[in-house]
Amino acid sequence: MSDVALMTGLPEIARVRAASMTPMEASDVVLKLGGATVLDGVTFRLRPGGCTVIMGPNGAGKSLLLKLLHGLIRPTSGRVEWNGKPATEVTSRQSLVFQKPVLLRRSVMANLDFVLRARGADRSRREELLAHVGLEHKAEQPARLLSGGEAQRLAMARALATEPDVLLLDEPTASLDPASVLAIEKIMADARDRGVRTILVTHDPGQARRMADEVIFLHGGQVAEHAAASDFFSGPQCQVALDFMNGRIVV
């Protein structure tokens, strides 16, 4: 029933679209890399619609968790399933904005064109997409010469180009100025309101408050807390999240 609660207020098409990918189920996911256990028994369920914010200290396993959800890496044990399908089978219906986006050695516009062409998408949207992230005046510039913030915006445009059902964002505003942060948040909110299931990793408490419908707090490769945004921000239940939100060092 709570599934439905989150969905109300969304247009009908959006509901159908998101519903075909969700719910997402991670059950007892363990990931071992080079002998170390970096994710340890991660279990949670994502309902259709809305934005889930993942928080946690450096090295908690947030980026790796996103890659697992995206189907780029397989868990050592456990399952990640989107509406019953393994994550590795639905990669193409999602977009991931990496923490360090890799831009092609081409112009800004060519970077967008590349994705549109590779996916057989409508290329007439290229200008619109660039304008959407405020890069239209940089279209002809080599993408590798963009500033950190501009590169993140291009990565954002590229992620939206394929019209994903699920948007995975790994600190997409980490090196943006305050005005650009708000601009990108508006883009993320638009996507979410169109029914794109959004999963956002961020270290910015303000952003988490503005964006989150629910929060997953990761610590040491485990889910320390998974709560509705209102509950989480009014006072996390677990001590590590409480310390983290209060600015105390968590290791």
Place this chain on the structure above:
Amino acid sequence: MALAVQLMLSGDGDLGEIVALSLRVSLTATALACLVGLPIGAVVAISRFRGRGAVLILMNALMGLPPVVVGLLVYLHLSRSGPLGFLGLLYTPTAMIIAQTILITPIIAALSRQVLEDLHAEYSEQFRSFCLTRRQTVSALLWDGRYSLLTVGLAGFGRAVAEVGAVIIVGGNIDHLTRVMTTAIALETSKGDLALALALGIVLLVIALGINAAVQGIRMTAVQQAHV
């Protein structure tokens, strides 16, 4: 020496003909070697399969193929009694192009494999996120590696234009037909006509310098375009 310079400045017919044939043979061989070698390099760069290590060793070993051995192998195939003898290609520029192509294809393949593997290490996760096909991955790598690959091509051309062993065996150094710079230098030197030999030597040197300048130029453009 003065004679050699005079020969070059006077636009001597023979000299021009020899230089032109050299360039035609080696440029064609380079183009063909790139056509074959680049896809091989790219596919090996992005593939993980059993025996890959052995393939890499083989590719690197073939880079050092001695030109005379290549010449001999091509000769055996193209000679009248060889399996391809009926084509009548021996002692033609085509035979020389074939020999040089075989000589430098492994160089192009091995060097481009290295370049593209580094590039792929950087791109592969992003590409898997895009769900690209192998074909799309290969062509994207080839295009984004274009500056480095140009220098790979120049390395191949440099090797082809400077070798003498293969072309002399399959070409035969026939005047007005298969005489190229390196074979002419060898012949004229042994005949004692040092002026022509020197003139050709200088042209060859200028080409080598030109290649190096081109490589430098490409590097600088690449850096400017933030392409490295």
